[in-house]
Amino acid sequence: xxxxxxxxxxxxxxxxxxxxxxxxxxxxxxxxxxxxxxxxxxxxxxxxxxxxxxxxxxxxxxxxxxxxxxxxxxxxxxxxxxxxxxxxxxxxxxxxxxxxxxxxxxxxxxxxxxxxxxxxxxxxxxxxxxxxxxxxxxxxxxxxxxxxxxxxxxxxxxxxxxxxxxxxxxxxxxxxxxxxxxxxxxxxxxxxxxxxxxxxxxxxxxxxxxxxxxxxxxxxxxxxxxxxxxxxxxxxxxxxxxxxxxxxxxxxxxxxxxxxxxxxxxxxxxxxxxxxxxxxxxxxxxxxxxxxxxxxxxxxxxxxxxxxxxxxxxxxxxxxxxxxxxxxxxxxxxxxxxxxxxxxxxxxxxxxxxxxxxxxxxxxxxxxxxxxxxxxxxxxxxxxxxxxxxxxxxxxxxxxxxxxxxxxxxxxxxxxxxxxxxxxxxxxxxxxxxxxxxxxxxxxxxxxxxxxxxxxxxxxx
Numbered sequence: 001x002x003x004x005x006x007x008x009x010x011x012x013x014x015x016x017x018x019x020x021x022x023x024x025x026x027x028x029x030x031x032x033x034x035x036x037x038x039x040x041x042x043x044x045x046x047x048x049x050x051x052x053x054x055x056x057x058x059x060x061x062x063x064x065x066x067x068x069x070x071x072x073x074x075x076x077x078x079x080x081x082x083x084x085x086x087x088x089x090x091x092x093x094x095x096x097x098x099x100x101x102x103x104x105x106x107x108x109x110x111x112x113x114x115x116x117x118x119x120x121x122x123x124x125x126x127x128x129x130x131x132x133x134x135x136x137x138x139x140x141x142x143x144x145x146x147x148x149x150x151x152x153x154x155x156x157x158x159x160x161x162x163x164x165x166x167x168x169x170x171x172x173x174x175x176x177x178x179x180x181x182x183x184x185x186x187x188x189x190x191x192x193x194x195x196x197x198x199x200x201x202x203x204x205x206x207x208x209x210x211x212x213x214x215x216x217x218x219x220x221x222x223x224x225x226x227x228x229x230x231x232x233x234x235x236x237x238x239x240x241x242x243x244x245x246x247x248x249x250x251x252x253x254x255x256x257x258x259x260x261x262x263x264x265x266x267x268x269x270x271x272x273x274x275x276x277x278x279x280x281x282x283x284x285x286x287x288x289x290x291x292x293x294x295x296x297x298x299x300x301x302x303x304x305x306x307x308x309x310x311x312x313x314x315x316x317x318x319x320x321x322x323x324x325x326x327x328x329x330x331x332x333x334x335x336x337x338x339x340x341x342x343x344x345x346x347x348x349x350x351x352x353x354x355x356x357x358x359x360x361x362x363x364x365x366x367x368x369x370x371x372x373x374x375x376x377x378x379x380x381x382x383x384x385x386x387x388x389x390x391x392x393x394x395x396x397x398x399x400x401x402x403x404x405x406x407x408x409x410x411x412x413x414x415x416x417x418x419x420x421x422x423x424x425x426x427x428x429x430x431x432x433x434x435x436x437x438x439x440x441x442x443x444x445x446x447x448x449x450x451x452x453x454x455x456x457x458x459x460x461x
Contacts, residue, residue, distance in 0.1 A: 112177020154351030183232030192405030230418030265382030284405030294390030
């Protein structure tokens with residue numbers, strides 16, 4: 001199926017549109033999930049679905065557990081699937097895909113359930129959902145870990161640490177699923193040292209649209225393997241990833257640096273300019289995000305992240321920036337236990353806890369930049385943030401995450417379909433309602449203008 005049809009990166013790019021979605025290093029612990037869609041929706045009866053899913057664990061609208069299973073992470077959106085299936089094997093998934101195709105139903109997979117747009121439930125009513133949460137096997141063979149995509153990041157990190165002090169570069173939110181996180185890159189604080197999570201993938205088992213499963217690698221179905229690393233859900237349901245793990249970092253620092261509140265657009269722009277200039281040439285050992293929110297008085301900023309080395313080396317590195325920003329180091333804690341710095345990165349959330357993350361009512365946008373932002377753009381952006389966004393009646397935060405390092409230097413861009421290996425900063429703009437109340441009608445415009453005030457004509461994914 002994927003024999004010699006996609007031979008070069010330029011030819012491959014003609015075969016699909018890459019929808020760029022990311023896990024950000026952020027307090028909201030947002031990510032996305034594995035989403036695979038097959039065919040077009042058609043209304044069918046419970047009897048129709050039952051007839052081809054005999055023996056499987058299936059939940060339908062009206063069943064006692066359906067409401068909780070069909071809850072979107074983003075409570076601003078709501079979709080009603082035709083059915084939700086909890087498979088326990090690859091064969092079960094093959095059966096679901098074949099059933100969906102025979103009934104002309106869209107089939108989607110849900111790994112962690114963190115889709116911003118509810119794509120794990122189909123993004124439309126009437127989808128047949130493959131909930132992978134029961135498929136949690138992890139097997140470590142030497143340095144390679146075979147991880148079923150029902151596992152969440154915290155579960156994988158805990159297992160690897162407890163079985164040889166191994167590690168992977170991935171995001172900071174323990175309840176994010178491995179399915180979508182790996183498929184769309186998989187960025188985290190360790191990525192500047194070790195690449196994206198997809199860069200550690202050496203194999204994948206995937207169920208295709210015809211209901212068969214194949215094992216892919218650089219030598220087996222190589223074109224499919226290339227496509228899965230950046231756009232996986234467009235090509236099938238990945239049931240397990242094989243990762244080449246790494247020895248966990250011996251010493252790491254979790255830090256936070258507070259900057260005095262910015263009360264004018266000019267001072268905010270000047271502060272951000274100092275940050276981006278510093279990180280543009282920072283060593284790969286440093287992962288530093290510019291994280292901020294607003295209130296009626298102005299914009300509050302923290303620099304947060306990790307340094308992979310000693311606390312003394314970290315303070316020496318950032319001392320000049322701290323002075324330039326009139327800032328102070330709030331936290332600089334050194335760790336030798338990899339799981340403990342992951343907990344710190346997740347703001348204290350434990351790595352293994354039951355159930356999905358609680359829902360939130362929100363709207364978010366993202367922006368990828370590839371070089372230093374000019375002063376005019378920063379001034380325009382700062383003015384909007386201070387004079388308009390800071391006074392908006394929504395809870396919001398924004399963050400710029402630093403890419404580069406090993407992401408761009410240690411891996412060939414043509415080795416995967418991922419389109420943003422040469423990114424410099426990746427921004428997230430996120431607004432939520434108070435206490436999960438309905439999202440205010442003007443809140444979408446506030447977040448949209450946070451992006452367009454910085455980049456008036458962003459290229460769409």
